[in-house]
Amino acid sequence: MSHKPEFPSRRRVLRCAAWTGAGVLWVVAGGMPRSALIGSAAAAEMAASELTFVQISDSHIGFNKPANPDATGTFKELLGRIAAMNPRPAFMLHTGDVSHLSRDAEWDTAQQLIAETGIEKHLIPGEHDMLVDNGRPFFARFAPKAQSGGWYSFDQGGIHFVALINVANLQPGGEGALGAAQLEWLEDDLKNRSASQPIVVTTHIPLWQVYPQWGWGTSDGAQALAYLRRFGSVTVLNGHIHQLLQKVEGTVAFHTGLSTAFPQPAPGAAPSPGPMKVEPGRLRELLGISTVHYVKGREPLAIVDQSLGA
Amino acid sequence: MRRSTSVPILAILLLAPVTAWAADQTVTIxxxxxxxxxxxxxxxxxxxxxxxxxxxxxxxxxxxxxSFKSPPLDTDDKFSMTFDRPGIYHYFCSIHPMMTATVTVR
Known part of the structure; x- marks a missing residue:
């Protein structure tokens, strides 16, 4: 199945879910068609994976409007799913918008609920976490060892993880941006690494141009991708747009995770990207988490999206 | 006596159109x-x-x-500012930077 850069409908995206052709094995489970999405051989491989980790995103603690008056509750439920996973994930990556309004009480709640899972975590901020003092309270709390701009990298289970910040100093009329200092750091961070080492990049706003009319893209993302292209397996995980989307360009797989708080409309499908109001019964299908499996020798990482409705 | 009363009248005549122009304005989001x-x-x-x-x-x-920055405005929150100096003031939403607008002060 070929993937074109233009925007497929939501249904079409889901039909592509079983695709394993050119890059990544992407599996959708729960609240969505899942027959034959994952063969028994693939399932066995996943169970034996070297490293399993989880992406959780856009918890927006403090949000209390339709369609979800209890964003804390749905976040807690999904954290419960993570805590109950077998095998136990090595850690979770939170891809931003932990809070809704950068309030200490919101971060307190999130921090406490994450701590209760007993699972290691790595976080990056979304623009909602940057509303006070250019995000300093967020970084002090959640990424104290990061570079001064908030970005960082680490190695685990053979994978190199790079956490990038594209929500700082947003400019009028613009999109997400990394900035010259961070790009220079990224080039240096990747420079001496073997091209065979799998790379996982997290950003909040999509690194690729999803829908510039709504600011869903990163203006200097192409420069970051230029540094990443020589690697055999690159997985870019982002949040921000509160819906599942996937795209593959060569060896780079882009994956946009669900929110744990509220869904947003498909690009251009509504007058604005504001929270999508859905029937209460449908909400849980549109919130979720993603689990990522790495099997050594199988370059593409397997990503399993799971909705709260599953 | 006559001189002293004419000053306030003149002042009122001069200020009247200004105060009418300067009625509060609202920008909705x-x-x-x-x-x-x-x-x-x-x-x-x-x-x-x-x-x-x-x-x-x-x-x-x-x-x-x-030169100015509001706190984050949640639903139905308001933010006010008085523009004293003429000029073109461009502004945007720092959370959703594609949202841009201007206030022109004459």
Whole structure:
């Protein structure tokens, strides 16, 4: 199945879910068609994976409007799913918008609920976490060892993880941006690494141009991708747009995770990207988490999206 | 005596049209859009923004360093500012930077 850069409908995206052709094995489970999405051989491989980790995103603690008056509750439920996973994930990556309004009480709640899972975590901020003092309270709390701009990298289970910040100093009329200092750091961070080492990049706003009319893209993302292209397996995980989307360009797989708080409309499908109001019964299908499996020798990482409705 | 009464009358005549021009103005935010997107007011006008979206927005000057910046406005929150000096004031929402607008002060 070929993937074109233009925007497929939501249904079409889901039909592509079983695709394993050119890059990544992407599996959708729960609240969505899942027959034959994952063969028994693939399932066995996943169970034996070297490293399993989880992406959780856009918890927006403090949000209390339709369609979800209890964003804390749905976040807690999904954290419960993570805590109950077998095998136990090595850690979770939170891809931003932990809070809704950068309030200490919101971060307190999130921090406490994450701590209760007993699972290691790595976080990056979304623009909602940057509303006070250019995000300093967020970084002090959640990424104290990061570079001064908030970005960082680490190695685990053979994978190199790079956490990038594209929500700082947003400019009028613009999109997400990394900035010259961070790009220079990224080039240096990747420079001496073997091209065979799998790379996982997290950003909040999509690194690729999803829908510039709504600011869903990163203006200097192409420069970051230029540094990443020589690697055999690159997985870019982002949040921000509160819906599942996937795209593959060569060896780079882009994956946009669900929110744990509220869904947003498909690009251009509504007058604005504001929270999508859905029937209460449908909400849980549109919130979720993603689990990522790495099997050594199988370059593409397997990503399993799971909705709260599953 | 006559001279002293004429001064306040003159002052009122001069100020009357200004005060009419300087009536408070409101900019609403709906669907990630400032309305009106271009607002022209007289110097001394108080402009109030009201956020009617289900998501927070901010009012931040586009110049650097930022000459004004509102706190995040949650749903139905308001932010007011009085524009005393003539000029063109570009501003945007720092959370959703595609949202841009101007206040022109005459």
């Amino acid at each position: 709906d669907n990630f859009t400032f309305a009106p997107k271009e607002l022209t007011v007289a110097a001394g006008t108080k402009v109030t923004w009201i956020n009617r979206d289900d998501i927070p927005h901010t009012i931040v000057s586009s110049d650097g360093p930022r």
